[in-house]
Every structure is written in C-alpha cells, then in structure tokens.
Amino acid sequence: MLVTLLNVVWFILGGFLAALLWIVAGVIMAITIVGLPWARSCFVIAGYTAWPFGRELISRKVLTGQDDLGTGALGTIGNVLWFVLAGIWLAISHLCTAVAFAITLIGIPFAWAHLKLAAASLAPVGKTVVTTEEAEEARRRDAVAAVDRYRT
Secondary structure, eight states: OHHHHHHHHHIIIIIHHHHHHHHHHHHHHHHTSTTHHHHHHHHHHHHHHHSOTTEEEEEHHHHHSSOOTTTSHHHHHHHHHHIIIIIHHHHHHHHHHHHHHHTSSTTHHHHHHHHHHHHHHHOOTTEEEEEHHHHHHHHHHHHHHHHHHHHO
C-alpha cells in the first residue's frame, strides 16, 4: 500500500515527465540505429523512472545466471560509451534533484529514488528492472552459485 502511494505521488510530482524524457531519449537512440543497445536501456529505465518504488535495477546476468550480449564485453563497451556521452550528465541531474528533495523531510524517499536513478543512469546496458523481492532472490541465488564455484 505504501509503495503504491509513493509511486502515485512520485508520478504526479515529476516521475511522468522524467519517464517521458527517457522515452524521448530511447526514440532518438533507436532512430540512429547505432544507438539501439542504448534505446532498449532507455525504455527499461523509463518504466523504472515512472514507478521506482518497490522495484530495482539488476544485472541480467545476476537475474538469469547467464551472460548475454549486454552483460558481456560488448555491454561493458556500451556502458563506457554511454557514460561518456550521456550517463554522467543524467547522473548529475538526478543527484541535483535528489539534493533538492532531501532538503525537505517529506522528500527523503524521493531523494533516495533519484539516487537509485542516478546509479542506473551511469551504466544501464545489461540491466533490467524487477521487483525488490525478485532482486533479493536473484542475488541470493547468485551468491549461492558463487560459493558453489569456489567449493569445486
């Protein structure tokens, strides 16, 4: 119930606009053809930006246990290019907005959401959005698999 209330207030107080800007960025990336890997990431983050509470951005490798095109070496190169061209500026804008929200006590949950979005802005390729519970379970499975690899 609280998550839904936070998401509705967030959406009204700027989440809609921020998500719309991510969608515009995704469309621009898709039009350029070379930007297709970033376009997918923009659309994923647009949904996350519209409704951030109760959801997390997580690596697809951690979620599925397997590498894919976005989680391997090409994903790393894509994230480096993204960081230089757009990521740093998006992160700075989210950080500034987080500071503005954090000044008021009531804005602290929104400041936290902007900090999560700032982190998402830095390296979005190879990531997906899942519920908080799914993210915790995926991280637990990933940790168990890592321990099993060390044991063998």
